Amino acid sequence: MDVDTASDNTSIDDKTEDFCENPTRDALTEGLMGLLKPTVDQLDERIRATRISQIELKQQIESLTEELLKISEALQCPLELDVYVKKLINTKHKVTVVSNILQTTQERLNKVHQAVERNTARRRALLETAPAISTPIVPESSGQMLETDKTGTTEIQE
Secondary structure, three states, X not given: OOHHHOOOOOOHHXXXXXXXXXXXXXXXXXXXXXXXXXXXXXXXXXXXXXXXXXXXXXXXXXXXXXXXXXXXXXXOOOOOOHHHXXXXXXXXXXXXXXXXXXXXXXXXXXXXXXXXXXXXXXXHHHHHOOOOOOEEEOOOOOOOEEEEOOOOOEEEEO
């Protein structure tokens, strides 16, 4: 009878030491990392570019507001530029709000990216430090069999 199908081998405790040596899980983890990392990196770059554009737009709105105020003061004409100045100030406020939202999103994205990197490093460390599979050792002088388990302990098997 196969060891895995034995009736006394039903406890999950018997398999807890094998969690590091699951090639399917490792392949799945690497596959998911391969799929997510480029997307996260691309999203991060696009958020940076958008934030830079938002800052430039905010500066241009400020300079335009100043120019309109100078024109309004210099001309003293019946044109009502105050309405446009107020619109620009409102737009500037909206740009600031969007910039703050983008900054918060980028911070969250960076945290996700760091968590993914930590998880990958932890899995790699677990895989690299995983002990060898138990190997039976047969001494030449006796009929007994020594077996070294995953913790390095040697037991006599008869």
